[in-house]
Amino acid sequence: MMKRPHQPPSGGGVSGGYRRPIIQYLLLAASAFSLLVFAFQSSFFAGNQTILAVNKQDIQILSKFQSNVKQCVANRGLGLTAKIIDHCKLVLKFPEGTDSRWFNKQFKSFEPLEYSYDVCETLLLWEQYRNMSTILTREYLDARPDGWLIYAAKRIAQLGADKCYNRTLCDEILKVILPPDPPFRPRQFKTCAVVGNSGDLLKTEFGEEIDRHDAVIRDNEAPVNKTYAKHVGMKRDFRLVVRGGARNMIPILKGSDNEVLIIKSLTHRDFNEMIKRVPNPVYLFQGIVLRRGAKGTGMKTVELALSMCDIVDIYGFTVDPGYTQWTRYFSEPKDGHNPLQGRAYYQLLECLGVIRIHSPMRAERKLDWSDVPNRDMINRAHRAAVRLKNVQTGQDSDVGPFRSCKVWANVGPNDRGPISGSPDMSGVRKNSNYSKWEAMPFEKLRKEAQDHYIQMEGTTLYKMDGNKLDDLVCVRHSLNSGS
Numbered sequence: 001m002m003k004r005p006h007q008p009p010s011g012g013g014v015s016g017g018y019r020r021p022i023i024q025y026l027l028l029a030a031s032a033f034s035l036l037v038f039a040f041q042s043s044f045f046a047g048n049q050t051i052l053a054v055n056k057q058d059i060q061i062l063s064k065f066q067s068n069v070k071q072c073v074a075n076r077g078l079g080l081t082a083k084i085i086d087h088c089k090l091v092l093k094f095p096e097g098t099d100s101r102w103f104n105k106q107f108k109s110f111e112p113l114e115y116s117y118d119v120c121e122t123l124l125l126w127e128q129y130r131n132m133s134t135i136l137t138r139e140y141l142d143a144r145p146d147g148w149l150i151y152a153a154k155r156i157a158q159l160g161a162d163k164c165y166n167r168t169l170c171d172e173i174l175k176v177i178l179p180p181d182p183p184f185r186p187r188q189f190k191t192c193a194v195v196g197n198s199g200d201l202l203k204t205e206f207g208e209e210i211d212r213h214d215a216v217i218r219d220n221e222a223p224v225n226k227t228y229a230k231h232v233g234m235k236r237d238f239r240l241v242v243r244g245g246a247r248n249m250i251p252i253l254k255g256s257d258n259e260v261l262i263i264k265s266l267t268h269r270d271f272n273e274m275i276k277r278v279p280n281p282v283y284l285f286q287g288i289v290l291r292r293g294a295k296g297t298g299m300k301t302v303e304l305a306l307s308m309c310d311i312v313d314i315y316g317f318t319v320d321p322g323y324t325q326w327t328r329y330f331s332e333p334k335d336g337h338n339p340l341q342g343r344a345y346y347q348l349l350e351c352l353g354v355i356r357i358h359s360p361m362r363a364e365r366k367l368d369w370s371d372v373p374n375r376d377m378i379n380r381a382h383r384a385a386v387r388l389k390n391v392q393t394g395q396d397s398d399v400g401p402f403r404s405c406k407v408w409a410n411v412g413p414n415d416r417g418p419i420s421g422s423p424d425m426s427g428v429r430k431n432s433n434y435s436k437w438e439a440m441p442f443e444k445l446r447k448e449a450q451d452h453y454i455q456m457e458g459t460t461l462y463k464m465d466g467n468k469l470d471d472l473v474c475v476r477h478s479l480n481s482g483s
Helices: 016-076 119-129 138-143 147-154 167-177 199-203 207-211 249-253 269-275 297-306 339-351 375-393 423-429 434-438 447-455
Strands: 081-084 089-093 114-118 189-195 215-219 238-241 260-263 282-284 309-315 356-358 405-411 459-463 472-477
Touching: 016 081, 016 089, 016 119, 016 339, 016 375, 089 339, 114 119, 114 339, 119 297, 119 339, 119 375, 138 147, 138 405, 138 459, 138 472, 147 167, 167 269, 167 282, 189 207, 189 297, 215 297, 238 249, 238 297, 297 309, 297 339, 339 356
Parallel strands: 189 215, 189 309, 215 238, 238 260, 260 282, 309 356, 405 472
Antiparallel strands: 081 089, 089 114, 459 472
């Protein structure tokens, strides 16, 4: 009689001999998984610790920089004070009782006496300007995917269309003021004086000091003559003007064939006829719309200067609290400026090492710039601000000059187009100074400009447009061409 096989206990599916190996496998698998999770967590924790360590170091650098900015404002602001919020943010305050003359009709209130700033973002913006071109060029329009169709149309007033459907027409309008590549380079001048139009200039005798700069930049219809010479000087190299004012430039430019006229916003077919009558070089400002703490042509002039000059001194932009009314040194003032906000922002820029302010309230003081951050301190703070931003946005930690290039193009030594102008300008062009800038040999640039060009690997940076800080169009030139 055969014995029946042994039945497993009720509720079991396998025998005890089979259960033990499977349980062991499960335990081993669980252990392996736990080790894997532990390793991942340890790696993640270690990575976070590294990021935190980097962040901590950068925050220390920026906090120290903020302390220097605060001390600079205390020394130079003549009443303005800086309150540090954190490693990036601070507030500039005017003294209580400062006369706020600008009334905002929309909000029915006068200007406030304090303004908040993000120093990290401001550093990123203005250090970027030092490496950029601010003149509209043919290579920029060629490099942008929508350069000729959309962007070019935005730069032509009364085109009759929102896009350049007729490329030939747009080219005809723009080529009068469109150089093939930037006529002015970063570091091209060592010192530049930006001369505003403040009536407080009549309280000074900065004229000879202004004229000693390598280049002088003025705005709109500001006169340059013997009447105002001791206040604003006689040297005239660049003038940034709005399109409406540019139409009246012929009498202002008379006798100054070398003065470069740069149109702030748009060009126009009728306006081009005026351009053809003057031998002065005329270009279009590469319009950049960025929200910032100061507005007007004066701020654009500072942007232009910083893209060409190592040191930017500003005159006629009075920022000290003693200045209580917007005036002009040659005519009645125009409405629309908000002086307190602008003055605070200019003071911030001075203490970030972007500009140096000269005003009547400082005319009798010995100007000592030792309390303004030096280039080494600015560079360290800038690199720290870049790394922090990259961590926040999850970008690569590279801090090179091309990190913001969204569009790339290459230009060979034989790809340069003609200098700006048109055939019907030939009579004027014989004595024009366009070629002085557009055909300048690389070897004639000052050494600092040559070195910068080589360090940038022959690449020109342009702002895309709009309010984004990062989007750049980058055009790489052949280093052998020197162009």
